[in-house]
Amino acid sequence: MTSLLSDERQADGLPDDDSNRPLIPSPAGQLTRRAFLAESGTTGIAGILASAPMAASVASAAQADADAAPPSSSMALALRVNGKPHALQVDPRTTLLDLLREQMALPGTKKGCDHGQCGACTVLVNNRRINSCLALALSHDGAEITTIEGLARGSELHPMQAAFVKHDGFQCGYCTSGQICSAVGMLREAEQGAPSHVTADVRRTGPVAPLSDAEIRERMSGNICRCGAYPGIVAAVREVSRMPRAANTRRSRA
Ligand code: FES
Numbered sequence: 001m002t003s004l005l006s007d008e009r010q011a012d013g014l015p016d017d018d019s020n021r022p023l024i025p026s027p028a029g030q031l032t033r034r035a036f037l038a039e040s041g042t043t044g045i046a047g048i049l050a051s052a053p054m055a056a057s058v059a060s061a062a063q064a065d066a067d068a069a070p071p072s073s074s075m076a077l078a079l080r081v082n083g084k085p086h087a088l089q090v091d092p093r094t095t096l097l098d099l100l101r102e103q104m105a106l107p108g109t110k111k112g113c114d115h116g117q118c119g120a121c122t123v124l125v126n127n128r129r130i131n132s133c134l135a136l137a138l139s140h141d142g143a144e145i146t147t148i149e150g151l152a153r154g155s156e157l158h159p160m161q162a163a164f165v166k167h168d169g170f171q172c173g174y175c176t177s178g179q180i181c182s183a184v185g186m187l188r189e190a191e192q193g194a195p196s197h198v199t200a201d202v203r204r205t206g207p208v209a210p211l212s213d214a215e216i217r218e219r220m221s222g223n224i225c226r227c228g229a230y231p232g233i234v235a236a237v238r239e240v241s242r243m244p245r246a247a248n249t250r251r252s253r254a
């Protein structure tokens, strides 16, 4: 049989069956492809690893992970979320993002990268924008949190929400809640005089206004839109930033 298969492979122009060639050269013996398959079929990959020199280091690494596992006991946490007080019990490892989405049924805040790189998870904490995927919920005990669900007043959209709709500042919408929360927080920062990388005179005090498109792009650069809806996003933020305060008392108030 072996020679027949070998003849067929040669007739097809294929190399000889190499199942008995060493898979991993080893001074203690040669592990062939056939032996590897046979052993993994009977003992599984654990059996292979157990017979390899690395078994001891794998076992010690697993033990180290077990020793390093943080406690799973929950802790008390008090938050005001979208104007309502909440008394919660949370695992100390829970991020603010997971708390909002998984425990408080507020899925408007999105999880994009979960690594602080996309801005999809942006919420307002005490009126400052943060990436909630990078924040432990417990570290904000007593804070006032505003998510996208808390911006509208009933059926009345927040001016930033209305501007995003008006200027088509979104396509799929996945980044949009983060963009809007970020824009609301960003306008407050500009009003308070915080300079950006493109602010011409960083020594100037008072509000940074009017915001140029370059300022808006720079200040919103932590919020990525994979649909490329940036022209609409900039137009929406520009419009709200130039609304008279009397006509837009909610411009920077979450
Ligand atoms: Fe938080 Fe991307 S999910 S920055």
Ligand code: FES
Residues within 6 Å of the ligand: 169, 170, 171, 172, 173, 174, 175, 176, 224, 225, 226, 227, 228, 229
């Ligand atoms: Fe789709 Fe921004 S609208 S990612």
